[in-house]
Amino acid sequence: DQQVKQNSPSLSVQEGRISILNCDYTNSMFDYFLWYKKYPAEGPTFLISISSIKDKNEDGRFTVFLNKSAKHLSLHIVPSQPGDSAVYFCAASLSGSARQLTFGSGTQLTVLP
């Protein structure tokens, strides 16, 4: 049973619009959440994170929102750019431990020019 789920395998968005990628989790003990971005033939790279004591974290065009009661997090990209086209993985960890990191299955974002 997957503890971290990304129910949308793919998402297409027009350049300049907002991209919203969603992630749900089942383990209420998760206390740290991360988003990774992956281009083809490359390894995932860290994008943004959020601690469970916060409900929002911003970094430039990227904002992550955490709704603990709903066990849901989302990544907003505004404005979306063609270079944002990639697979996005959400991940959750227990007590900030990298060895306890659980990944979702990923969402392929395509930003159309």
Added chain:
Amino acid sequence: NAGVTQTPKFQVLKTGQSMTLQCAQDMNHNSMYWYRQDPGMGLRLIYYSASEGTTDKGEVPNGYNVSRLNKREFSLRLESAAPSQTSVYFCASSALAGYTGELFFGEGSRLTVL
């Protein structure tokens, strides 16, 4: 500026053959990891090494062995490859095992077992 380097990038094996995936990091990180990525499954942890001299099983360790050769290098061995081990393998490192979870990944090794 190499970061995490994995070799080989591609490999085709026959069932029952053995091979070793090599991984090296130059960031002086203490912890290293091996993940596999399968379609629709995300990344799953095979083995990790919290520090030099220690290794521990992850979520899917069966059929694999690892060696933390020194602080820089962490290898993954398939003793008798099976078609179910066809996957993309990623090595990763982090400063500390109990860190924020930020991992630095290599480019991946695509393994096909026939």
